[in-house]
Amino acid sequence: MKRNETPTTTLCPVARSEAVVGDRWTVLILRELFMRSHRFEQIQAQTGGTPQMIAARLKTLEGEGLVERRRYSNRPPRYEYHLTEKGEAFHPVLLALRAWGEAWMKSPEEGRAVEYTHLACGKPAGLGPLCESCGEPLKRKELMAELSPAYESERDGRWEAFKANR
Amino acid sequence: MKRNETPTTTLCPVARSEAVVGDRWTVLILRELFMRSHRFEQIQAQTGGTPQMIAARLKTLEGEGLVERRRYSNRPPRYEYHLTEKGEAFHPVLLALRAWGEAWMKSPEEGRAVEYTHLACGKPAGLGPLCESCGEPLKRKELMAELSPAYESERDGRWEAFKANR
DNA sequence: TATATTGGCTATGAAAATCATAGCTACAAG
DNA sequence: CTTGTAGCTATGATTTTCATAGCCAATATA
Numbered sequence: 001m002k003r004n005e006t007p008t009t010t011l012c013p014v015a016r017s018e019a020v021v022g023d024r025w026t027v028l029i030l031r032e033l034f035m036r037s038h039r040f041e042q043i044q045a046q047t048g049g050t051p052q053m054i055a056a057r058l059k060t061l062e063g064e065g066l067v068e069r070r071r072y073s074n075r076p077p078r079y080e081y082h083l084t085e086k087g088e089a090f091h092p093v094l095l096a097l098r099a100w101g102e103a104w105m106k107s108p109e110e111g112r113a114v115e116y117t118h119l120a121c122g123k124p125a126g127l128g129p130l131c132e133s134c135g136e137p138l139k140r141k142e143l144m145a146e147l148s149p150a151y152e153s154e155r156d157g158r159w160e161a162f163k164a165n166r
Numbered sequence: 167m168k169r170n171e172t173p174t175t176t177l178c179p180v181a182r183s184e185a186v187v188g189d190r191w192t193v194l195i196l197r198e199l200f201m202r203s204h205r206f207e208q209i210q211a212q213t214g215g216t217p218q219m220i221a222a223r224l225k226t227l228e229g230e231g232l233v234e235r236r237r238y239s240n241r242p243p244r245y246e247y248h249l250t251e252k253g254e255a256f257h258p259v260l261l262a263l264r265a266w267g268e269a270w271m272k273s274p275e276e277g278r279a280v281e282y283t284h285l286a287c288g289k290p291a292g293l294g295p296l297c298e299s300c301g302e303p304l305k306r307k308e309l310m311a312e313l314s315p316a317y318e319s320e321r322d323g324r325w326e327a328f329k330a331n332r
Numbered sequence: 333t334a335t336a337t338t339g340g341c342t343a344t345g346a347a348a349a350t351c352a353t354a355g356c357t358a359c360a361a362g
Numbered sequence: 363c364t365t366g367t368a369g370c371t372a373t374g375a376t377t378t379t380c381a382t383a384g385c386c387a388a389t390a391t392a
Contacts, residue, residue, distance in 0.1 A: 333392100334391100334392080335390105335391080335392075336389100336390080336391070336392090337388100337389085337390075337391090338387100338388085338389080338390095339386105339387100339388100340385105340386095340387105341384105341385085341386095342383105342384085342385075342386105343382105343383085343384080343385095344381105344382090344383085344384100345380105345381100345382100346379105346380080346381085346382105347378105347379085347380070347381095348377105348378080348379070348380085349376105349377085349378070349379080350375105350376080350377070350378080351374100351375080351376070351377080352373105352374100352375085352376095353372100353373090353374095353375105354371105354372080354373085355370105355371085355372075355373100356369105356370085356371075356372090357368100357369090357370090357371100358367100358368095358369100359366105359367090359368100360365100360366085360367085361364105361365085361366080361367100362363100362364090362365080362366100
């Protein structure tokens, strides 16, 4: 079974999803889009992917309707990548993945990479799916992210390193 | 960046998670374990993977502590695979992936592959994360799955086909 | 005028992962 | 004493991914 002849025949929704998002690069790209990195090079720098990987995955994501490519400059032609409604709808999956990663893939002394404030109540949101402060379900639009200083500098460092040797 | 030298250095919990579960086979294997397929050949048949893929992924999952290998027969030695607590904790991710797949990867005339009954209230659970009948958060232990006839026969068919040509 | 620089990629050959197919081991059942 | 079952491993071909390099069109800088 090759990547592109994945069973569209199965009724299983998990398998259907995995046919599109079942690879590391794709998920990391979606993470970046949710973090508002819309430019090709930002995405490349933060995921660590090769340009071909990023280009190919973005093309697939566009073809599958999760991402749209917007021209933001005509001459020279320049593009940005944005989540569509279908792409935005993927947010709960990333939130669950984040929660699992924070809970099970870290030693306790490492803090959280990102803390969310739940704009609906103004207090910390926790790991979800319900707000740990007010108990309401977390929606993407009601979340404000704050990166930890360590994670912030990790990301800054990757961007600097990327710019340095291109 | 090779698969096994994925940045354990990053603070991002999504990237950490993806280093373990960031591939199609792994997720499908986890799906099978959640569906109570504990035997190697069942998993192989239902995922459609080659035996090496399944063996390799199960080994990784065991090494990462999501899965444990239990001997259920001494002579001849036979094994079953079961989720650990860490593996069980992955359930919300699969639930979210299922919800997204049902909502965005299917035409409306195809029904749901699985319907859950929320044992806490005895009514349909819907796609989550909250029970559509009673509003409580869905927990794995309070869910009873019922496969649609079509999905059931899809799975039966795969098992029969697998047994037929081995 | 020359020469970087920027952004979004594409091209190329080498390396690694995955695939299809086959087979092995160890025992049990008929 | 052959057939079947379960859980894999071995082999060589195919496909994907990687590292490295470079292109193109325009704008900014010298």
